[in-house]
Amino acid sequence: MGKKNKRKKRSARSLTAAVNRSPEQMVQLAENALAQGQLRKACTLFRQLCQDDPDRYLGRWVDASQRLFDQLMAVGCLVEAKALLVSLERKVGAAAIRSSLMHLALHQGDFVRAASLAAAEIAEGAALTDPQLASVVDALVLDFQEGDPEPVLPPGLAADRQRVWQALGLVSRGDFDAALQAVKPLGLGSPFANWKWFIKGLCAFHTGQDPKACQAFARLAAGSLPAKAADAYLLLLGEGPGEGPNPKNPSVLQAACLLAGVGEAGPVIARADALWQTGRYRDALRHVQRHLSDFPSDQPGFQHDLTQFFYNAWSDLPERQADAYIDFLCRSAEKRRQVGALEKLLACKAEALWLERSWCEDRDLAQSWEDVLASYQARHGRQPRVAAIVYQHLGDLFTQEKEEETPFDFFFLSRRSKRTHLRNPRLAAQFYQQALNADADNPDGYFALLGLYEKTAEKSKVNRTLDDIIRRFPDNKTALLKAGMRCLERNAFNKGMGYLERALALDPIDAQAREGLVITCIQAALRYAQQGRMAQCREVMQKALERASKRTDDFNLGRCYLHVRWAVMAEIGGDLPEAERQMAAAVAMNADDFRLDYFALLIGVLYDQPPEGHEERERRVSGAIERGLTVEKMLSMVAILEYFRRLPPKRRKWLPSEETLFGRLLAKAARLEWLPEQARPVVAFVLSAEKPHLPWAGPLVKAVLGRHPDDPWFRWFRFLLDYGTQPGLSHANPRVGKDLQVVRALAEKAGDTELIAQIRKVEKFIEEARRIFESFGKDFPGLDITDDDEDDDFEDEEDEDEDEPSPRRKLPPPPRQLDLF
Amino acid sequence: MDPYEILGLTPEADDAAIRGAYLELVRRYPPDHHPQRFAAVSAAYQILKDEGARLRYRLFNLDPGMRSPIEVLQRRFAAPEARKPLTAEALQQFLRQRAMQ
Numbered sequence: 009m010g011k012k013n014k015r016k017k018r019s020a021r022s023l024t025a026a027v028n029r030s031p032e033q034m035v036q037l038a039e040n041a042l043a044q045g046q047l048r049k050a051c052t053l054f055r056q057l058c059q060d061d062p063d064r065y066l067g068r069w070v071d072a073s074q075r076l077f078d079q080l081m082a083v084g085c086l087v088e089a090k091a092l093l094v095s096l097e098r099k100v101g102a103a104a105i106r107s108s109l110m111h112l113a114l115h116q117g118d119f120v121r122a123a124s125l126a127a128a129e130i131a132e133g134a135a136l137t138d139p140q141l142a143s144v145v146d147a148l149v150l151d152f153q154e155g156d157p158e159p160v161l162p163p164g165l166a167a168d169r170q171r172v173w174q175a176l177g178l179v180s181r182g183d184f185d186a187a188l189q190a191v192k193p194l195g196l197g198s199p200f201a202n203w204k205w206f207i208k209g210l211c212a213f214h215t216g217q218d219p220k221a222c223q224a225f226a227r228l229a230a231g232s233l234p235a236k237a238a239d240a241y242l243l244l245l246g247e248g249p250g251e252g253p254n255p256k257n258p259s260v261l262q263a264a265c266l267l268a269g270v271g272e273a274g275p276v277i278a279r280a281d282a283l284w285q286t287g288r289y290r291d292a293l294r295h296v297q298r299h300l301s302d303f304p305s306d307q308p309g310f311q312h313d314l315t316q317f318f319y320n321a322w323s324d325l326p327e328r329q330a331d332a333y334i335d336f337l338c339r340s341a342e343k344r345r346q347v348g349a350l351e352k353l354l355a356c357k358a359e360a361l362w363l364e365r366s367w368c369e370d371r372d373l374a375q376s377w378e379d380v381l382a383s384y385q386a387r388h389g390r391q392p393r394v395a396a397i398v399y400q401h402l403g404d405l406f407t408q409e410k411e412e413e414t415p416f417d418f419f420f421l422s423r424r425s426k427r428t429h430l431r432n433p434r435l436a437a438q439f440y441q442q443a444l445n446a447d448a449d450n451p452d453g454y455f456a457l458l459g460l461y462e463k464t465a466e467k468s469k470v471n472r473t474l475d476d477i478i479r480r481f482p483d484n485k486t487a488l489l490k491a492g493m494r495c496l497e498r499n500a501f502n503k504g505m506g507y508l509e510r511a512l513a514l515d516p517i518d519a520q521a522r523e524g525l526v527i528t529c530i531q532a533a534l535r536y537a538q539q540g541r542m543a544q545c546r547e548v549m550q551k552a553l554e555r556a557s558k559r560t561d562d563f564n565l566g567r568c569y570l571h572v573r574w575a576v577m578a579e580i581g582g583d584l585p586e587a588e589r590q591m592a593a594a595v596a597m598n599a600d601d602f603r604l605d606y607f608a609l610l611i612g613v614l615y616d617q618p619p620e621g622h623e624e625r626e627r628r629v630s631g632a633i634e635r636g637l638t639v640e641k642m643l644s645m646v647a648i649l650e651y652f653r654r655l656p657p658k659r660r661k662w663l664p665s666e667e668t669l670f671g672r673l674l675a676k677a678a679r680l681e682w683l684p685e686q687a688r689p690v691v692a693f694v695l696s697a698e699k700p701h702l703p704w705a706g707p708l709v710k711a712v713l714g715r716h717p718d719d720p721w722f723r724w725f726r727f728l729l730d731y732g733t734q735p736g737l738s739h740a741n742p743r744v745g746k747d748l749q750v751v752r753a754l755a756e757k758a759g760d761t762e763l764i765a766q767i768r769k770v771e772k773f774i775e776e777a778r779r780i781f782e783s784f785g786k787d788f789p790g791l792d793i794t795d796d797d798e799d800d801d802f803e804d805e806e807d808e809d810e811d812e813p814s815p816r817r818k819l820p821p822p823p824r825q826l827d828l829f
Numbered sequence: 830m831d832p833y834e835i836l837g838l839t840p841e842a843d844d845a846a847i848r849g850a851y852l853e854l855v856r857r858y859p860p861d862h863h864p865q866r867f868a869a870v871s872a873a874y875q876i877l878k879d880e881g882a883r884l885r886y887r888l889f890n891l892d893p894g895m896r897s898p899i900e901v902l903q904r905r906f907a908a909p910e911a912r913k914p915l916t917a918e919a920l921q922q923f924l925r926q927r928a929m930q
Binding site: 233243 | 831833834839840880881884885888889890891892893894895896897898899900901902903904905906907908909912913914915916917919920921923924925926927928929930
């Protein structure tokens with residue numbers, strides 16, 4: 009016997025037994041049943057009691073029956089609820105249960121009867137609970153009939169109802185201000201106040217005032233019709249299940265679809281969403297495919313959005329599920345070939361994009377995009393532009409840089425960056441070429457090919473491609489600029505100046521073209537000076553000065569520094585009067601003689617100036633230093649030395665001796681009155697050297713900390729001096745972490761995000777180092793964390809690499825000012 | 830949401846129509862007063878501004894836009910312009926249907 013039957017039998021047995029009990033016992037049983045929510049049992053007991061003593065028990069039977077009716081209505085058992093009301097009506101008449109009859113009429117769609125019953129309820133002045141009153145008002149509104157129902161409503165209520173109807177009509181016409189005015193007279197005490205809030209919410213919703221709409225809808229009485237209607241609006245507003253309506257409720261979702269104008273899709277979306285939320289992604293897609301006739305679609309609208317979702321959603325799924333989903337997309341497109349080419353195209357595209365993100369053979373990836381192209385052409389016809397874009401995309405994919413995997417990554421930690429190489433330069437070049445064959449008028453295709461050749465350091469191909477680009481697109485600024493810079497690199501200064509002047513003519517405010525042109529002029533002028541062709545030197549330096557800037561901190565474009573360079577060039581060319589004139593012009597523009605002399609001194613070294621002029625300048629600089637060091641002089645030296653640090657290593661072999669001189673001066677200069685913000689760039693300069701000599705910075709850091717003990721930057725510098733500027737294995741020492749915490753606290757207190765970022769890098773390194781140490785545990789005893797020689801070994805390796813140019817090396821980040829080659 | 834819909838255009842719109850619609854919407858929704866709307870319009874214009882960009886979007890766009898089918902529906906109603914009020918008859922029918930549920 010099933011559980012249900014057993015329960016029925018037990019219930020019947022207990023009721024039979026109840027018949028034999030006294031009325032008091034039966035009342036007790038019925039009360040217990042009511043308290044436990046066993047409404048059917050309570051009704052049966054009260055009905056039996058009523059048969060014996062109707063005067064005493066009729067009211068309680070009616071109460072229990074109405075509770076059962078409400079419960080049946082809530083779970084949608086309309087037929088049973090109706091049968092219950094019929095039996096009640098026979099016993100007590102319609103008037104006693106009018107409210108329930110009205111409720112039933114509303115649910116059955118008999119709005120005229122519901123309104124009549126509601127009007128009668130009001131006319132007789134029945135004592136109604138709040139939910140009952142709300143139902144009465146809802147019934148009156150839903151009537152939507154001209155003229156009052158029978159019996160006629162009191163004038164106040166009729167007027168209020170009229171206002172609600174009027175406001176709803178105005179909302180439909182989009183006249184939201186008038187709608188709000190229409191319901192303004194409805195007071196909070198009016199039975200129609202609920203509808204006033206609903207209309208306010210509607211107006212806010214349609215005018216995009218979402219918080220206001222939510223606020224208004226939140227004031228609606230729970231269970232009332234406006235609250236049920238508002239659920240659909242709240243769902244569209246994206247209210248979460250905790251705050252708003254439950255999105256899994258199909259009736260709410262269907263109502264929301266009706267509002268969205270896609271009413272027929274409601275049940276499909278509801279089911280698909282339920283499947284999606286439970287992780288049945290493929291079933292959700294299958295359901296939509298089967299039940300929405302216009303799916304997939306590439307025309308704007310809801311179906312298009314849905315298409316985009318279902319064919320791109322795999323990108324947000326976990327890897328294994330995404331793999332299965334893509335597989336399903338492809339199989340489904342194959343099975344449903346008759347549906348159309350769009351599904352095939354979307355599936356091919358998803359598969360190709362998926363392969364891009366996961367590991368696959370190069371030829372498979374290329375084939376997948378060829379399939380996309382074929383599907384696209386099947387759907388939209390042959391389009392060379394699309395072919396060019398797809399081939400260029402393939403070229404980009406094969407130009408991507410990949411990091412080389414080393415078997416012992418751990419040993420290197422962050423001391424050396426991983427080497428990178430291009431994925432497949434041969435295929436990349438092939439596809440870029442195919443893109444150009446498909447669409448020869450696309451400059452982007454040429455630039456992509458140029459970028460590839462630049463990465464593979466195929467200089468002759470770079471030059472050829474640049475020439476090709478300029479021939480095809482003579483007014484392309486980017487091409488002219490790149491060509492100009494390439495000419496500068498290969499010392500073709502006159503040609504480079506021509507390209508850069510054309511680029512600057514196209515865009516006179518292009519900073520890169522301007523700086524490139526000035527540098528090319530300087531290089532050309534130096535060449536002329538070395539050849540003794542001073543007239544040409546003058547001509548190009550004039551050209552450079554035309555594009556110069558007044559700034560005294562720009563060593564490339566600054567007018568005073570151009571004069572200094574010209575002076576040095578004149579000395580090289582033997583034109584001493586010109587050299588004096590230019591130096592005087594430089595001094596006239598910048599009163600800081602020491603800065604100009606020091607710059608001239610180093611530029612002279614770089615340009616290989618004759619000894620006479622150089623010695624004279626050296627004497628002047630030495631004299632200025634001997635007369636007394638100042639903070640300003642030290643800052644000038646740092647700025648200039650930093651500028652020369654950006655030269656290629658082969659051209660600055662002389663620089664370390666200058667830096668050593670500076671370091672010695674710095675030890676003496678620590679006694680000066682340094683402000684922290686003045687001392688900071690100086691210490692940073694010392695610490696950022698390729699092989700920093702930390703003792704140079706020590707006295708200055710100590711002096712500043714003596715006056716400003718809580719300066720976060722100087723505490724950081726102290727930390728670097730104590731533990732080294734490069735994170736190493738010694739950083740795994742717990743003491744380091746504690747010191748770092750102190751610095752970090754000071755940086756956070758000062759709100760210095762730059763410093764916090766630097767500290768965070770070291771902290772990350774320490775975490776990683778600890779993790780690795782812990783993973784080795786006792787099985788890794790040979791590593792002495794205080795052994796600095798380990799680091800030296802790596803440095804030697806790096807030096808060896810330095811001398812071996814490799815096209816696969818990552819390029820250094822671009823400097824603020826262009827390098828002066 | 831579809832970039833054409835954000836700009837109020839059909840897929841047949843050419844470069845000039847797209848730029849015109851973009852400038853009009855930028856004037857109507859300055860970033861100071863409508864930052865979200867302005868960002869959406871700008872993003873849509875970047876996607877559609879020339880034929881190459883449009884084709885690239887069509888071929889390589891990976892963004893599902895939403896996390897569930899319901900969000901597709903919700904996102905369509907994110908912009909107030911998309912929230913067209915129901916006609917009087919449709920509103921009556923909508924309310925009556927909700928009463929019967």
